[in-house]
Amino acid sequence: MADPSPPVVNVLRAPRADRSRALHAGAWWLWALGLATAASRTTNPLLLALVVAVAGYVVAARRTDAPWSRSYGAFLRLGFAVLVIRLAFAVLLGSPVPGTHVVVTLPEVPLPGWAQGVRIGGRVTAEGLVFALRDGMKLAALLVCVGAANALANPARLLKSLPGALYEAGVAAVVAMTFAPHLVADVARLRAARRLRGRDDRGVRALLQVGLPVLEGALERSVALAAAMDARGYGRTAHVPPGVRRATAALTVGGLLGVCAGTYALLSASGGRYGLPVLLLGLAAALAGLRLGGRRSVRTRYRPDPWGPRAWLVSASGAAVGALMIAATRLDPAPLDPPAFPLTAPTLPVWPAVSLLLGLLPAFVAPSPASAGAKEAAR
Numbered sequence: 001m002a003d004p005s006p007p008v009v010n011v012l013r014a015p016r017a018d019r020s021r022a023l024h025a026g027a028w029w030l031w032a033l034g035l036a037t038a039a040s041r042t043t044n045p046l047l048l049a050l051v052v053a054v055a056g057y058v059v060a061a062r063r064t065d066a067p068w069s070r071s072y073g074a075f076l077r078l079g080f081a082v083l084v085i086r087l088a089f090a091v092l093l094g095s096p097v098p099g100t101h102v103v104v105t106l107p108e109v110p111l112p113g114w115a116q117g118v119r120i121g122g123r124v125t126a127e128g129l130v131f132a133l134r135d136g137m138k139l140a141a142l143l144v145c146v147g148a149a150n151a152l153a154n155p156a157r158l159l160k161s162l163p164g165a166l167y168e169a170g171v172a173a174v175v176a177m178t179f180a181p182h183l184v185a186d187v188a189r190l191r192a193a194r195r196l197r198g199r200d201d202r203g204v205r206a207l208l209q210v211g212l213p214v215l216e217g218a219l220e221r222s223v224a225l226a227a228a229m230d231a232r233g234y235g236r237t238a239h240v241p242p243g244v245r246r247a248t249a250a251l252t253v254g255g256l257l258g259v260c261a262g263t264y265a266l267l268s269a270s271g272g273r274y275g276l277p278v279l280l281l282g283l284a285a286a287l288a289g290l291r292l293g294g295r296r297s298v299r300t301r302y303r304p305d306p307w308g309p310r311a312w313l314v315s316a317s318g319a320a321v322g323a324l325m326i327a328a329t330r331l332d333p334a335p336l337d338p339p340a341f342p343l344t345a346p347t348l349p350v351w352p353a354v355s356l357l358l359g360l361l362p363a364f365v366a367p368s369p370a371s372a373g374a375k376e377a378a379r
Helices: 025-040 045-062 067-093 126-152 155-160 164-196 204-231 242-267 272-296 309-331 350-360 372-378
Strands: 102-109 120-125
Touching: 025 045, 025 126, 025 155, 025 309, 025 350, 045 126, 045 350, 067 120, 067 126, 102 126, 120 126, 164 204, 242 272, 309 350
Parallel strands: none
Antiparallel strands: 102 120
């Protein structure tokens, strides 16, 4: 006999991510940019490690099995390579930070007089290594934040959400991202065919023999795609008065310059006062220019991605992390940028660390990826 009691439904649990309930790709990028802003405001290795840990936890909790989700490991390796290169430069070329704790003394190469201020070899101090380590960790954390956005956001759906003024650029990027995996698959298929025939698949000669069929297949796909796009009316534009075109160009270019100047001011230590107003004005001008430029595009958008409450929560968590870290640099900047000389152990400031933990919110509110068991049950 069946149990008459109704099933208990956990309404607080994040829904499974499918096409209708997937999080907007722009929300992931806003969250990642907030974490990157926080990472750019500090050189404290403990806080930078916390940024990487927050990004990694969210990626592990909400990453799907899509092809672009595998890029996070590549960004981790790239960040580690940047850290190693930065330390190698500090060892070979020296550091601008003075130091008294000598780790090793390398043979120094004598340089001419016009290269004054540059040295190769010489003393390697612990203070210089700590300074290089913090700089390398800062850049590595920025790369990890960008890698998290690449692993979580669907690039095709993000480009589909672009305004009409960027439609042609978005289509070109989508085509390039679609054709690149085909080229890799063609190379792997042809190399496997050569191995089955007992031929060598390595070396310059094998690369030339494989490259010609790959280019031929890419050309055939390009011609077929061009014919399909022409049949669907791609490239047709509406008539826009010359005054509107000039206003669109002026607003777009001026707005983008304002966004760049405001972003640079926010990321630097000296432009914190005027950075936010310039960024907001530039963003408003750029959006107005893109809005006017969208009049040339005569197209409709099929099944646009919704921007729901969960997207607002994810993007707001990243914005809150960046804003709180900027506020912390103004109130108490010493723990966020500990000096390398004299050599002291870094401390973990409480409030900046708590603000970074707000970046974990997407791991609980974003739609969770469907597991293999759930897919089988749905079938």
